[in-house]
Amino acid sequence: xxxxxxxxxxxxxxxLANGKSYVKRSEIDKYETERxxxxxxxxxxxxxxxxxxxxxxxxxxxxxxxxxxxxxxEVIKRLRERGEPIRLFGExxxxxxxxxxxMEMQEPSGSKSQTDFKSAMEKIDQEYLKAMMMELHxxxxxxxxxxxxxxxxxxxxxCQGIADPDADKEKLFGIVRQFYRWLFDVYEQTxxxxxxxxxxxLAVKLxxxxxxxxxxxxxPLFRCxxxxxxxxxxxxxxxEIAGALLERDYIGANDVYLRTAIxxxxxxxxxxMVGIHARTGREKLFAHNVAHVxxxxxxxxxxxxxxxxxxxxxxxxxxxxxxxxxxNA
Numbered sequence: 001x002x003x004x005x006x007x008x009x010x011x012x013x014x015x016l017a018n019g020k021s022y023v024k025r026s027e028i029d030k031y032e033t034e035r036x037x038x039x040x041x042x043x044x045x046x047x048x049x050x051x052x053x054x055x056x057x058x059x060x061x062x063x064x065x066x067x068x069x070x071x072x073x074e075v076i077k078r079l080r081e082r083g084e085p086i087r088l089f090g091e092x093x094x095x096x097x098x099x100x101x102x103m104e105m106q107e108p109s110g111s112k113s114q115t116d117f118k119s120a121m122e123k124i125d126q127e128y129l130k131a132m133m134m135e136l137h138x139x140x141x142x143x144x145x146x147x148x149x150x151x152x153x154x155x156x157x158x159c160q161g162i163a164d165p166d167a168d169k170e171k172l173f174g175i176v177r178q179f180y181r182w183l184f185d186v187y188e189q190t191x192x193x194x195x196x197x198x199x200x201x202l203a204v205k206l207x208x209x210x211x212x213x214x215x216x217x218x219x220p221l222f223r224c225x226x227x228x229x230x231x232x233x234x235x236x237x238x239x240e241i242a243g244a245l246l247e248r249d250y251i252g253a254n255d256v257y258l259r260t261a262i263x264x265x266x267x268x269x270x271x272x273m274v275g276i277h278a279r280t281g282r283e284k285l286f287a288h289n290v291a292h293v294x295x296x297x298x299x300x301x302x303x304x305x306x307x308x309x310x311x312x313x314x315x316x317x318x319x320x321x322x323x324x325x326x327x328n329a
Contacts, residue, residue: 070097070100072093075093075096075097075100077229078100078104078296079096079100081220081298082103084099084100084103104296104297123212149182149185149186149189150182152246152317155179155182155246156246158175158178159175159178159179159242159243159246161175162175162176162179162239162242162243162246163239163240163242163243163244164239165236167239169232169235170228172235172236172239173225173228173230173235175239176225176235176238176239176242177222177225177226179242179246180218180221180222180225180238180242180306180309181222183245183309183312183313184214184215184218184309186312186316187211187214187308187309187312187316188211188215190312190316191204191207191208191211192208194207194208195207195208210308214304214305214308214309216301217301217302217304217305218301218302218305218306220298220301220302221302221305221306234260234299237256237259237260238260238306240256241253241256241257241260241306241310244256245310245313245317248317248319248320248323249319249323250310250313250314250319250323250324250325251323251324251325252323253310253313254310254325257303257306257307257310260303261303261307
């Protein structure tokens with residue numbers, strides 16, 4: 001009894017005795033179990049808090065230790081394209097690259113969970129409802145004026161030398177931009193005419209939504225061509241695609257597109273170098289065969305828009321079946 005009193009003291013008398021002159025052994029065991037679990041939970045909380053602090057420190061250390069996969073000039077260029085500061089106060093090059101990578105990972109979905117295509121469909125539905133309400137109130141519905149566009153033969157004369165590998169770079173920027181601007185205008189006006197004829201048709205609405213989505217996707221490409229900041233490899237590849245489309249060689253255009261988007265370099269799985277010396281021109285080999293669609297989210301989007309234009313051109317400007325891709329197969 002004296003040992004129990006020394007161990008538990010006043011707390012034992014309050015919780016266990018309850019005015020009694022004796023304490024059961026079961027009550028003592030119950031009290032000891034409660035105390036044991038209290039001590040365990042305190043230890044768990046303390047260890048979890050310490051673990052969180054250690055994880056945060058590790059994350060900060062990992063962010064600082066990340067080796068940039070891009071050159072500093074390329075990181076600065078991509079941040080400027082997004083309107084972001086190229087360097088925050090006290091930020092290291094590794095942290096700047098980590099910030100760019102986080103932005104690129106968040107860009108496809110953005111703050112909304114909706115896809116670009118669903119957003120385009122909602123926009124078309126809103127325009128359709130607005131036009132219906134204006135007609136009910138007797139107001140005139142404003143329609144986009146359709147432009148008179150050049151024919152493909154006229155564009156062939158304007159864009160002479162667009163597929164020439166030795167063409168002047170500065171001149172090529174203007175010709176490539178003019179061609180894709182013309183082709184997209186034809187794509188947009190064809191969809192607009194179909195939509196005006198069959199406004200209630202679901203297939204026509206879906207096609208118009210694809211056009212709206214392609215317009216958003218290809219806008220960064222037009223901006224890069226106007227400012228002459230597009231990579232030369234991509235510029236000449238787009239020139240080759242345009243030349244094949246003007247000649248109505250859709251298989252050739254599709255081959256150049258696949259080579260540009262996916263690339264034909266061997267994937268470096270396993271051992272990439274044998275020996276201690278690097279091969280001469282190894283960097284050039286990979287630079288020309290790199291898969292550009294994996295480089296940047298903006299590049300992925302405008303390459304997808306280029307593919308839609310290739311498919312549209314094959315439907316709109318028919319040619320010999322031997323030069324066509326079986327996209328409906």
